[in-house]
Amino acid sequence: MKKIIQQAFFQLRNQPLLSVITVLGTALAIALIMVILIVYQAKTADYAPEVNRSRSLYVKWERTVYDKKDPNSAGHSRPSLWLVKEIFYPLTTPEAVTATYEGGEVLVGTVGSDEEMNTPLMLTDAAFWKVYQFRFLAGKPFTEADFQSGMKQAVIAKSVARRLFGGAENAIGKDILVNFAAYTVCGVVDDVNRFCEFTWSEVYAPYTSNAIASEAEAGQTSGNNVITILARSTDDFDAIRNEVARGVAQINTTLGDMELQLMGQPDNFRMQLNRKFANQYENLNANFWKYGIMILIILLVPAINLSGLTNTRMRRRLEELGIRKAFGATRNELVWQVLNENLVLTVMGGLLGLALAYLFLWLMSDWLLQTVWGATATMNASMVSPVIFLIAFGFCLILNMFSAYVPAWRVAHTPIVDSLNEKL
Structure with a gap:
C-alpha cells in the first residue's frame, strides 16, 4: 500500500x-x-424537537365547498379548532394528536421594564410536548391541567430568556407580557432550528389561554390550526387515514350544502413538504x-x-x-x-x-x-x-x-x- x-x-x-x-x-x-x-x-x-417525523402524519390545509352544486364555490384555509375537536382529537389509532395555532409575531416584554421584542408565538395543547421532544434548560412544559384550565403559562426559548432575564434559570416563575397579557414562564427550551416548521417559535402557550385561538364554532371549517398525528408505527398510517376519512364523512352529513375535503391528507412528512399551499401540490x-x-x-x-x-x-x-x-x-x-x-x-x-x-x-x-x-x-x-x-x-x-x-x-x-x- x-x-x-x-x-x-x-x-x-x-x-x-x-x-x-x-x-x-x-x-x-x-x-x-x-x-x-x-x-x-x-x-x-x-432530530430534536421533531424526533418523530418518520412516524407522524400532518394535516395543514382543508378545502370547503360551500355549494355542492357549484364545485368552484370552494375556499381553502388551515383547519378550524372545531374540526380538530370533532375529527382528530377523538382518533383512537394514533399514540397522540396535537394541534398548533399560528399566533404570528407578538410583542413580548416584562412587567415594569422597557425591554420589548417582537417574537413568534405558538399556541398549542398539552399533547404537543409528547409529540415533540424539546430540550428543557429549566422548568417544565405546561400540563394537561394547565391547558384545561386555560392557565396563562408560557414556555420560552433560550434566546428570549437571555434577553429578558439574563438566563434560563432566572426566567422560571417570572411574568412576561405577551401583547400586554401577563403569562407566567414555566419552562425554557433550547432554540429551535428554522427547518423545524411545526415547532419553530420562541414563545409557546396553551391555546385555551387565548380567546381567539380557543373559539370552536360548530360548522366552522376554516381556521388557523396545523394538526400532527403521532402514530405508534408507520404500519398504522393507512388505519389512521381510514379513521380520518370516516370522521370527514361523518362531519359532511352535518354540513348541509357544504362539503369538507382534506385533499388526500393526512400526509407523511415528505409528502407534506410538497404541499406548501392549500391549492398547490407538487408531485x-x-x-x-x-x-x-x-x-x-x-x-x-x-x-x-x-x-x-x-x-x-x-x-x-x-x-x-x-x-x-x-x-x-x-x-x-x-x-x-x-x-x-x-x-x-x-x-x-x-x-x-x-x-x-x-x-x-x-x-x-x-x-x-x-x-x-x-x-x-x-x-x-x-x-x-x-x-x-x-x-x-x-x-x-x-x-x-x-x-x-x-x-x-x-x-x-x-x-x-x-x-x-x-x-x-
Whole structure:
C-alpha cells in the first residue's frame, strides 16, 4: 500500500496539471452531491424537537365547498379548532394528536421594564410536548391541567430568556407580557432550528389561554390550526387515514350544502413538504426524479471528463508501462496499478470535497438553507450523518474506478512494441 501511495504522489508531481484536475473534478462532484443531500437531510431527518417525523402524519390545509352544486364555490384555509375537536382529537389509532395555532409575531416584554421584542408565538395543547421532544434548560412544559384550565403559562426559548432575564434559570416563575397579557414562564427550551416548521417559535402557550385561538364554532371549517398525528408505527398510517376519512364523512352529513375535503391528507412528512399551499401540490415522484437526474448529471459529467484525463495520462505513460510489461508485469498488474493510483487521487478528492461542501454551505447559507417562508435556517451536527459523505464518496469512487478502468485496460492490452514506441 505504501508503494501505491508513493507511486500516486510521484504521478501527481510528474503530471501536476492532469492530477490536480482529477482531484478537483472528484472534489467538486462530491461537494455538490453532499450539499444536496445535507440540505435534504436537514429538511427531512428526525432530530430534536421533531424526533418523530418518520412516524407522524400532518394535516395543514382543508378545502370547503360551500355549494355542492357549484364545485368552484370552494375556499381553502388551515383547519378550524372545531374540526380538530370533532375529527382528530377523538382518533383512537394514533399514540397522540396535537394541534398548533399560528399566533404570528407578538410583542413580548416584562412587567415594569422597557425591554420589548417582537417574537413568534405558538399556541398549542398539552399533547404537543409528547409529540415533540424539546430540550428543557429549566422548568417544565405546561400540563394537561394547565391547558384545561386555560392557565396563562408560557414556555420560552433560550434566546428570549437571555434577553429578558439574563438566563434560563432566572426566567422560571417570572411574568412576561405577551401583547400586554401577563403569562407566567414555566419552562425554557433550547432554540429551535428554522427547518423545524411545526415547532419553530420562541414563545409557546396553551391555546385555551387565548380567546381567539380557543373559539370552536360548530360548522366552522376554516381556521388557523396545523394538526400532527403521532402514530405508534408507520404500519398504522393507512388505519389512521381510514379513521380520518370516516370522521370527514361523518362531519359532511352535518354540513348541509357544504362539503369538507382534506385533499388526500393526512400526509407523511415528505409528502407534506410538497404541499406548501392549500391549492398547490407538487408531485412527490416528479421531485424525486428531478433530484435524481440532477445528481446523475453531477456524477456523469466529471466521470466522462476524468475518463478522458485518465486516457491522456495513460498515453503519456505508454513507454513506462511497456517497459514494465517487458520485465514481466501482467496485464492485471498494470490495470490494478492504475486503479490503485486512481483510488489514492479519489480519496484526496473526497477529503477536499468534504471541506468544500461545508464551505459552500457556509458561503451560500442564505440560499441553500432557506426555509419555506424565506427565513434562513442554521446547521447543526444532528442534521448531518456520515452516511451522506459515504454515499457521495461511494458513487464517485465507483464512477472514477470505471472511468479509469477502460483506458487502463486498453493500455494493458497494447502490444509491448507499440507501448515502447508510444502507440496506442
